[in-house]
Amino acid sequence: MNWFDEALHDEWSGQGYTQRFEVTRTICEVSTGHQKLVIFETPRFGRVLALDGVIQTTEADEFCYHEMLAHVPIFAHGKVRDALIVGGGDGGVLREVLRHDGIGSATLVEIDDTVINVCREHMPGLSDGAFDDPRCTTRIADGAAFVRDTDRRFDVIIVDSPDPIGPAEALFTPEFYADCRRCLRENGILVTQSGVPFLQPEELGSVHRSLGSVFSDATFYLTVVPTYVGGYMTLGWASDGSEPREIELEELAERVGRTGLSFKYYSPSIHRSAFALPPFIAGILEA
Ligand code: SPD
Numbered sequence: 076m077n078w079f080d081e082a083l084h085d086e087w088s089g090q091g092y093t094q095r096f097e098v099t100r101t102i103c104e105v106s107t108g109h110q111k112l113v114i115f116e117t118p119r120f121g122r123v124l125a126l127d128g129v130i131q132t133t134e135a136d137e138f139c140y141h142e143m144l145a146h147v148p149i150f151a152h153g154k155v156r157d158a159l160i161v162g163g164g165d166g167g168v169l170r171e172v173l174r175h176d177g178i179g180s181a182t183l184v185e186i187d188d189t190v191i192n193v194c195r196e197h198m199p200g201l202s203d204g205a206f207d208d209p210r211c212t213t214r215i216a217d218g219a220a221f222v223r224d225t226d227r228r229f230d231v232i233i234v235d236s237p238d239p240i241g242p243a244e245a246l247f248t249p250e251f252y253a254d255c256r257r258c259l260r261e262n263g264i265l266v267t268q269s270g271v272p273f274l275q276p277e278e279l280g281s282v283h284r285s286l287g288s289v290f291s292d293a294t295f296y297l298t299v300v301p302t303y304v305g306g307y308m309t310l311g312w313a314s315d316g317s318e319p320r321e322i323e324l325e326e327l328a329e330r331v332g333r334t335g336l337s338f339k340y341y342s343p344s345i346h347r348s349a350f351a352l353p354p355f356i357a358g359i360l361e362a
Pocket of ligand 1: 083129130131132163164165166167168235236237238268303
């Protein structure tokens with residue numbers, strides 16, 4: 076039997092902890108020039124994408140992550156026309172963003188074109204045709220350089236990056252967040268993945284300090300993704316005003332109802348409650 080042991084909480088951080096998948100078939104294994112990419116088949120989670128030994132997404136549980144990264148800022152904002160996705164080459168966030176008819180453009184900036192190409196070929200359900208949507212523009216570029224140099228403005232920026240190891244490190248810096256802020260229109264919202272705080276408390280603390288140094292409202296909301304092991308995952312939230320974060324449940328339900336969309340994880344109540352942080356997570360933010 077062939078097994079995949081994740082490197083994130085063992086080799087990468089020395090915590091002596093791993094999750095293990097039975098691999099029934101290796102679909103694709105390639106060194107892309109940026110990272111080592113593997114897609115493999117498993118009995119429980121379907122196809123799994125790993126970069127540099129770290130699980131990025133699985134066919135079975137990707138909705139828990141992609142729905143929350145996309146719909147929380149879009150519904151909270153209420154009038155998103157232009158969305159920027161930094162990273163997210165597998166297409167899962169793009170797919171969810173483009174379910175909103177009100178979105179006029181979604182720009183996806185991914186540093187590694189191989190991620191896009193192999194995911195489109197071997198995990199097509201992730202993007203589900205989103206890359207062919209005329210509202211989508213794909214740029215193969217460094218996301219940090221893109222936000223530093225672009226004149227474009229966006230209503231939401233969604234940072235769907237790997238952990239801050241290797242090429243993704245630049246997407247966790249105060250400089251990057253300041254460039255994102257410059258690219259946001261008034262009332263714009265930035266969201267970003269910021270790890271599993273039980274196992275990655277330093278990552279959460281550092282993202283909080285960095286976001287807080289740039290935006291007047293910086294906090295986190297929660298999701299649970301079974302293969303991002305360790306319990307709750309935090310998603311960073313930043314804007315210049317707490318109004319979109321404090322939207323009432325009734326208003327949210329009305330906005331969601333108007334779209335006619337249905338979800339597997341997201342709901343107006345989940346949206347509201349996701350901002351309630353357990354004391355052990357709130358404590359990391361206060362430290
Ligand atoms: N610990 C892994 C966190 C990975 C977050 N991004 C994954 C990309 C999925 N679209």
